[in-house]
Amino acid sequence: MTSGLKDNGGAGPPILLLPTGEQQVVVACRIRPMTEEEEMEGATNIAHKVADDNMVVLLDPEEDHDNALRANRSRERKYVFDVVSDARADQHEVYSSSSKLLLSSVLEGYNATVFAYGATGAGKTYTMLGTENNPGVMYRTLHDLFVEIKKFEGKREYQVTMSYLEIYNELIRDLLAPASSFLELREDAKGTIQVAGLSEIIAKTPEEVMDMLHKGNRARTQEPTKANKTSSRSHAVLQVNIKQRDINRSHTDQVRFAKLYMIDLAGSERAAQTQNTGKRMIEGAHINRSLLALGNCINALSEKGNTKYVNYRDSKLTRILKDSLGGNSRTLMIAHISPASIHFEESRNTLNYADRAKYIKTKVRRNVVDVSYHIAQYKQIIQDLRNQVQLLREQRDDLEMRLTTTNEPRFSRLGNNSTTERLRVEEGLKLKENIIQSYRKQIDARRALLEIDTGLMDVIHEYKRNESVIEHNVSNEESSPRNNNKKSSDELLNDTNSPDTAKQRARAELRVLEQERGKLEKQRKIQLQEFETSKKESRRLLEKVTKKMNTTEQRELLRLLTENFEYEMKTIELQAEIFTRDYSIKHKDLQLLRMSQHRSLCDTIIYQQRRLIHDNRILVPTDLEELYQLYSKDIDEGQLIQDLKSYSPRLVAANYNGGKPSGSATFPFLSQIAEEDLTSASTSVTSFHLPNANSRRFNNQTTLPPHRTLSDQDLFTHVNDDSTNNTDVGHDLMSATNKPVSYSHFNFDHASKQLTKGNSMGSISSESVDVSLNNGDTRRKGHTTSPPIDWPSASSPAFRNNTGKDKLDVRKQTQDIAARAAQRRANLHHKELMNDIGPVLSSDPIITKENSSNALGLEANGAKPKKTVTINDSGIPRPRGNEFRRTNSDSPDLTAHDTSANEFDPFYSTAYNRGSKNSNKKRSISHGSSSNNRSSGPVANVVIPRDY
Numbered sequence: 002m003t004s005g006l007k008d009n010g011g012a013g014p015p016i017l018l019l020p021t022g023e024q025q026v027v028v029a030c031r032i033r034p035m036t037e038e039e040e041m042e043g044a045t046n047i048a049h050k051v052a053d054d055n056m057v058v059l060l061d062p063e064e065d066h067d068n069a070l071r072a073n074r075s076r077e078r079k080y081v082f083d084v085v086s087d088a089r090a091d092q093h094e095v096y097s098s099s100s101k102l103l104l105s106s107v108l109e110g111y112n113a114t115v116f117a118y119g120a121t122g123a124g125k126t127y128t129m130l131g132t133e134n135n136p137g138v139m140y141r142t143l144h145d146l147f148v149e150i151k152k153f154e155g156k157r158e159y160q161v162t163m164s165y166l167e168i169y170n171e172l173i174r175d176l177l178a179p180a181s182s183f184l185e186l187r188e189d190a191k192g193t194i195q196v197a198g199l200s201e202i203i204a205k206t207p208e209e210v211m212d213m214l215h216k217g218n219r220a221r222t223q224e225p226t227k228a229n230k231t232s233s234r235s236h237a238v239l240q241v242n243i244k245q246r247d248i249n250r251s252h253t254d255q256v257r258f259a260k261l262y263m264i265d266l267a268g269s270e271r272a273a274q275t276q277n278t279g280k281r282m283i284e285g286a287h288i289n290r291s292l293l294a295l296g297n298c299i300n301a302l303s304e305k306g307n308t309k310y311v312n313y314r315d316s317k318l319t320r321i322l323k324d325s326l327g328g329n330s331r332t333l334m335i336a337h338i339s340p341a342s343i344h345f346e347e348s349r350n351t352l353n354y355a356d357r358a359k360y361i362k363t364k365v366r367r368n369v370v371d372v373s374y375h376i377a378q379y380k381q382i383i384q385d386l387r388n389q390v391q392l393l394r395e396q397r398d399d400l401e402m403r404l405t406t407t408n409e410p411r412f413s414r415l416g417n418n419s420t421t422e423r424l425r426v427e428e429g430l431k432l433k434e435n436i437i438q439s440y441r442k443q444i445d446a447r448r449a450l451l452e453i454d455t456g457l458m459d460v461i462h463e464y465k466r467n468e469s470v471i472e473h474n475v476s477n478e479e480s481s482p483r484n485n486n487k488k489s490s491d492e493l494l495n496d497t498n499s500p501d502t503a504k505q506r507a508r509a510e511l512r513v514l515e516q517e518r519g520k521l522e523k524q525r526k527i528q529l530q531e532f533e534t535s536k537k538e539s540r541r542l543l544e545k546v547t548k549k550m551n552t553t554e555q556r557e558l559l560r561l562l563t564e565n566f567e568y569e570m571k572t573i574e575l576q577a578e579i580f581t582r583d584y585s586i587k588h589k590d591l592q593l594l595r596m597s598q599h600r601s602l603c604d605t606i607i608y609q610q611r612r613l614i615h616d617n618r619i620l621v622p623t624d625l626e627e628l629y630q631l632y633s634k635d636i637d638e639g640q641l642i643q644d645l646k647s648y649s650p651r652l653v654a655a656n657y658n659g660g661k662p663s664g665s666a667t668f669p670f671l672s673q674i675a676e677e678d679l680t681s682a683s684t685s686v687t688s689f690h691l692p693n694a695n696s697r698r699f700n701n702q703t704t705l706p707p708h709r710t711l712s713d714q715d716l717f718t719h720v721n722d723d724s725t726n727n728t729d730v731g732h733d734l735m736s737a738t739n740k741p742v743s744y745s746h747f748n749f750d751h752a753s754k755q756l757t758k759g760n761s762m763g764s765i766s767s768e769s770v771d772v773s774l775n776n777g778d779t780r781r782k783g784h785t786t787s788p789p790i791d792w793p794s795a796s797s798p799a800f801r802n803n804t805g806k807d808k809l810d811v812r813k814q815t816q817d818i819a820a821r822a823a824q825r826r827a828n829l830h831h832k833e834l835m836n837d838i839g840p841v842l843s844s845d846p847i848i849t850k851e852n853s854s855n856a857l858g859l860e861a862n863g864a865k866p867k868k869t870v871t872i873n874d875s876g877i878p879r880p881r882g883n884e885f886r887r888t889n890s891d892s893p894d895l896t897a898h899d900t901s902a903n904e905f906d907p908f909y910s911t912a913y914n915r916g917s918k919n920s921n922k923k924r925s926i927s928h929g930s931s932s933n934n935r936s937s938g939p940v941a942n943v944v945i946p947r948d949y
């Protein structure tokens with residue numbers, strides 16, 4: 002190993018070398034003891050520490066010695082790490098062989114990071130925090146840090162500060178000031194990530210540090226789950242800054258800085274294992290997503306030559322860990338696993354990632370600043386300091402003067418004058434205290450409201466995503482012949498990828514989410530009331546206090562107080578606005594995808610209806626035929642919008658522009674969204690309602706409801722435009738008002754009504770798109786301009802004299818058109834969404850090597866993951882697999898499909914190609930229609946990733 006560990010002659014644990022330059026990440030592994038629950042479940046011990054104390058052997062519990070095929074294929078896995086500790090190792094041993102090694106380095110001025118990694122319940126928090134009687138790495142490291150510092154007493158001057166934050170559902174909270182608002186990450190000019198507004202507290206003794214740690218841990222989000230009774234639902238980051246300099250300053254002064262990060266990550270979890278639902282499930286999705294981003298960074302960084310692009314921006318966790326993983330830091334990863342056979346998959350994943358992390362190299366350098374002084378500079382410094390002392394004296398005198406006019410000392414002056422005056426001032430001071438408290442209460446209530454709102458937004462988003470899962474599967478069922486798809490109930494139960502299972506899961510999830518929504522709405526009502534009460538109380542107090550304050554100083558003080566309060570409120574309002582906008586964007590992304598599904602279904606229906614008309618020789622009225630010709634023309638030339646204008650201006654105008662002629666040349670609904678985005682920023686405190694029974698009706702239907710793009714006006718209706726300011730009181734305070742907070746409602750009732758109005762023409766594009774189809778021998782490429790076909794109406798010669806050849810031609814043309822329509826629209830959506838949404842990675846409930854490396858592969862190619870479209874067309878004979886190939890400019894790869902019916906659930910699977918290089922049937926996202934569904938006509942499906 003070249004990780005920087007060195008044996009110190011058997012005298013103790015190995016120590017870290019301290020060279021400046023490249024250094025590999027040190028990886029330790031801790032196997033915790035079996036828990037009672039695991040033993041009760043009959044789990045066996047499959048993780049063993051062997052050899053030179055640094056090897057872990059993991060046995061596959063499913064190894065079958067009786068199976069001749071597998072007999073020679075041992076699935077025993079061996080991993081070598083820098084340090085390995087098993088169930089016998091106590092907290093002190095683990096600390097001594099891991100984090101302690103970094104301490105001397107930190108005191109030398111090197112940055113360091115220790116982070117605990119592993120699946121949920123693997124023992125990360127136990128290692129990092131420990132228990133009161135058996136503290137973990139965080140406490141022990143800080144304790145020893147102070148012991149070391151003490152050794153230099155009288156020689157060196159140290160300043161130790163600490164901050165403690167958690168990342169919960171992608172929101173950053175200050176654990177040392179839990180009542181403050183969520184914090185934002187900022188990147189300074191040097192690319193260093195800072196958490197704006199994070200409190201940094203000076204710590205002087207280990208006890209103080211311990212107090213702060215306890216305080217922070219109490220504020221941390223921890224909830225019981227099935228997998229762990231004390232599961233951490235957030236990533237906790239403890240940052241310790243150490244600054245030191247010599248006490249006896251000479252003409253040179255050397256200042257050393259070092260940052261020590263200690264991180265307890267939340268554990269990855271498999272939805273099936275944790276059986277989390279509702280809020281826990283949303284937390285789990287956030288945790289998995291950020292760990293997936295971390296896994297991707299580890300993969301990219303551990304590549305030989307380190308040439309891959311490392312995407313730190315995917316999550317707040319990876320942004321914070323940027324320096325620790327790829328920058329100036331000595332980094333130690335403690336991978337945690339359970340020895341139980343029931344956690345084999347989780348342990349294998351953790352060990353695989355830990356194994357990769359060994360190859361990450363950071364570039365370590367000492368953070369030292371040399372300050373040299375010349376005599377002339379000394380003189381200048383002394384003069385500056387004198388000036389400063391003088392200035393501070395003046396400020397102190399001034400403050401004392403102010404205090405005597407505003408505070409208690411004034412009582413002495415009042416002394417003999419009047420007791421009533423004294424009482425009046427006393428009362429004024431009390432009122433001032435009350436108003437501060439009431440402002441604080443109002444801020445806290447508003448903050449709590451914001452937290453509930455973000456929870457509600459998450460719940461609603463999950464709800465709508467699950468609705469899409471159901472709709473998607475329903476539409477696929479509609480498009481596929483049932484007899485080919487019939488599965489026994491046993492098969493369905495075992496087939497976790499089956500759409501039926503996905504649908505059942507989604508329905509169960511909807512029920513849980515509804516309950517969660519109910520709970521949150523109740524909480525919201527109470528919180529809103531509390532907020533209103535505190536608002537009224539502040540207003541009342543402000544009026545009262547203003548009357549009591551009769552000097553300019555007092556009024557000025559009150560004005561500053563109120564301004565400060567308003568500033569805090571504004572910050573929260575801005576945060577609320579950001580969350581609302583984020584949600585609105587997410588919501589629209591989801592809508593686009595749903596519309597795309599819907600439109601694909603319409604194409605299928607049109608195709609099948611035309612086929613029916615043709616096969617049964619049904620007479621078609623002329624106006625229907627004309628409409629169909631318009632449809633065909635649109636597919637070929639993208640002219641539908643223009644033609645419809647002349648064909649039926651009223652219809653087009655009503656659909657697009659509220660009666661005005663539409664100026665939109667491309668997707669009208671997209672430009673509509675852009676406009677709405679610009680005007681939808683006014684929502685503040687929002688309350689949300691899930692779709693009511695009426696609007697949910699279609700979940701149980703077998704067809705999709707008519708679809709329409711919802712505007713923000715549909716979604717958010719102001720229910721309380723209460724512009725009641727804190728009543729302006731006193732002349733000086735006329736401007737010091739508590740700005741109104743407007744409330745709006747997420748209006749699903751209205752939204753669903755709008756939905757049912759329909760929007761069938763509303764989003765047909767006039768943009769032309771290159772389409773390439775592989776219809777057996779015939780291959781059209783580029784901008785297709787085949788003339789609109791003559792559909793055999795009663796007057797059509799084709800209908801009257803339809804010879805076998807004519808019929809074949811007509812059918813073929815129809816099939817081409819329907820398929821092209823589906824393909825073209827799907828391509829357009831793909832293109833738009835790729836631009837708008839960025840990489841599509843599924844947040845598979847657990848990070849697997851397979852999916853993350855594929856996700857990585859997509860990044861490495863500099864290409865965004867492709868969302869591909871499956872189109873099946875029945876009637877056209879094709880040489881192999883009846884596959885269409887797409888060669889549009891976005892997807893240069895020809896990606897042929899061999900889609901097996903409902904092979905996996907697109908909502909829970911990963912968007913990447915799994916096919917082998919040589920295979921003619923490279924697999925793309927396979928979902929929706931199946932190869933045995935070909936008779937059902939064209940079906941275009943678009944993947945909705947879990948993220949949306």
Ligand SMILES: Nc1ncnc2c1ncn2[C@@H]1O[C@H](COP(=O)(O)OP(=O)(O)OP(=O)(O)O)[C@@H](O)[C@H]1O
Binds near residue numbers: 126
């Ligand atoms: N080395 C150990 N010795 C004894 N008990 C342990 C050890 N490691 C973990 N445990 C116990 O196992 C349980 C789960 O541990 P812990 O909460 O630390 O897991 P975790 O990895 O932090 O989980 P999560 O990611 O869900 O927060 C706890 O009850 C803890 O006390």
